Amino acid sequence: MVATLNLINGRWKGVILYYLLTHGTMRFNELHRQLPGCTPRLLVKQLRELEDDAFISRTVYPVVPPKVEYALTEEGRTIGPILSQLNEWGTGWLERRGLRPRAEETA
Amino acid sequence: MVATLNLINGRWKGVILYYLLTHGTMRFNELHRQLPGCTPRLLVKQLRELEDDAFISRTVYPVVPPKVEYALTEEGRTIGPILSQLNEWGTGWLERRGLRPRAEETA
DNA sequence: CAGTATCCTGGGAGATACTG
DNA sequence: CAGTATCTCCCAGGATACTG
Numbered sequence: 001m002v003a004t005l006n007l008i009n010g011r012w013k014g015v016i017l018y019y020l021l022t023h024g025t026m027r028f029n030e031l032h033r034q035l036p037g038c039t040p041r042l043l044v045k046q047l048r049e050l051e052d053d054a055f056i057s058r059t060v061y062p063v064v065p066p067k068v069e070y071a072l073t074e075e076g077r078t079i080g081p082i083l084s085q086l087n088e089w090g091t092g093w094l095e096r097r098g099l100r101p102r103a104e105e106t107a
Numbered sequence: 108m109v110a111t112l113n114l115i116n117g118r119w120k121g122v123i124l125y126y127l128l129t130h131g132t133m134r135f136n137e138l139h140r141q142l143p144g145c146t147p148r149l150l151v152k153q154l155r156e157l158e159d160d161a162f163i164s165r166t167v168y169p170v171v172p173p174k175v176e177y178a179l180t181e182e183g184r185t186i187g188p189i190l191s192q193l194n195e196w197g198t199g200w201l202e203r204r205g206l207r208p209r210a211e212e213t214a
Numbered sequence: 215c216a217g218t219a220t221c222c223t224g225g226g227a228g229a230t231a232c233t234g
Numbered sequence: 235c236a237g238t239a240t241c242t243c244c245c246a247g248g249a250t251a252c253t254g
Contacts, residue, residue: 003212004197005121011247014112028216040217042247054204065215066254075200082192089186090111096182097161105110118227135236147237149227172235173234 007053012038012046014083015107017072020056021080025071035107055079114160119145119153121190122214124179127163128187132178142214162186 008014012035019034020026032043047070050056055076061067072080115121119142126141127133139150154177157163162183168174179187 001122001125001194001197002118002214003201004194005115005118006212007197007200008112009116009118011109011112011116015108018108032216037248039248041219041249044217045247060216064254066217068216075203078200079196082189082196085189085192087108087111089189090108090114093114093182093185094110105113107109139236144228146228148229148239151237152226167236171234173237175236 008079010046010049012043013050014086016043016046016050017055017076017079018083018087020070020072020076021083025069028068028070031070037107050076115186117153117156119150120157121193123150123153123157124162124183124186125190125194127177127179127183128190132176135175135177138177157183 008017015035016031019031028043028047031047032038032040035043047056047058051058054073057071057073059069059071061069115124122142123138126138135150135154138154139145139147142150154163154165158165161180164178164180166176166178168176
């Protein structure tokens with residue numbers, strides 16, 4: 001279980017996966033814009049880790065200006081239903097507690 | 108989504124919830140024994156956070172030696188199905204990759 | 215656009231010892 | 235048994251500037 005949890009550890013991994021799940025393919029800055037408070041440096045790192053774990057694919061187009069697209073792999077898609085449920089559960093929980101997520105937590 | 112993920116952030120929260128889910132009520136050291144690599148100090152902290160979020164209850168029995176029991180609340184139980192699925196998914200993932208979780212990750 | 219390169223800081227977490 | 239109390243260290247992550 002610890003091993004499993006470590007897979008999605010890191011403040012942004014879950015969100016990144018969730019965005020790719022709901023928005024489909026996304027480019028670096030597109031993703032970056034959705035994650036206020038996440039620096040490029042950190043975003044790169046989390047993306048690389050997700051790539052290493054085969055959850056996402058990274059496609060580089062040899063054009064100028066550079067274009068790189070990130071997408072879920074088949075493997076990455078397998079966690080989709082769980083993330084959806086988790087998101088629903090969390091939203092419900094916040095509501096039951098009468099809380100509103102802080103600005104930097106709405107991503 | 109970030110807000111939701113923060114709820115189960117911290118290396119041990121998910122595991123603690125999972126243990127209480129599958130083992131029922133547990134005492135402090137009982138829990139501690141199941142989590143190699145987690146210091147008492149850290150365990151206390153995570154338990155307090157889970158308590159603050161109303162996921163678990165803490166019952167103190169006024170006896171000598173002290174006896175404290177931790178259990179899931181109704182609220183805590185609502186995340187049960189998700190954790191089970193997550194665990195299954197993670198286990199499957201590790202197998203597909205031909206990996207064995209490291210000793211300190213088997214909890 | 216999609217990152218690197220540096221520098222730097224806070225607090226997450228370990229180790230050890232102690233106590234009501 | 236169920237935690238505190240300290241002290242310490244490390245590195246995840248922030249800020250800023252730069253580049254193919």
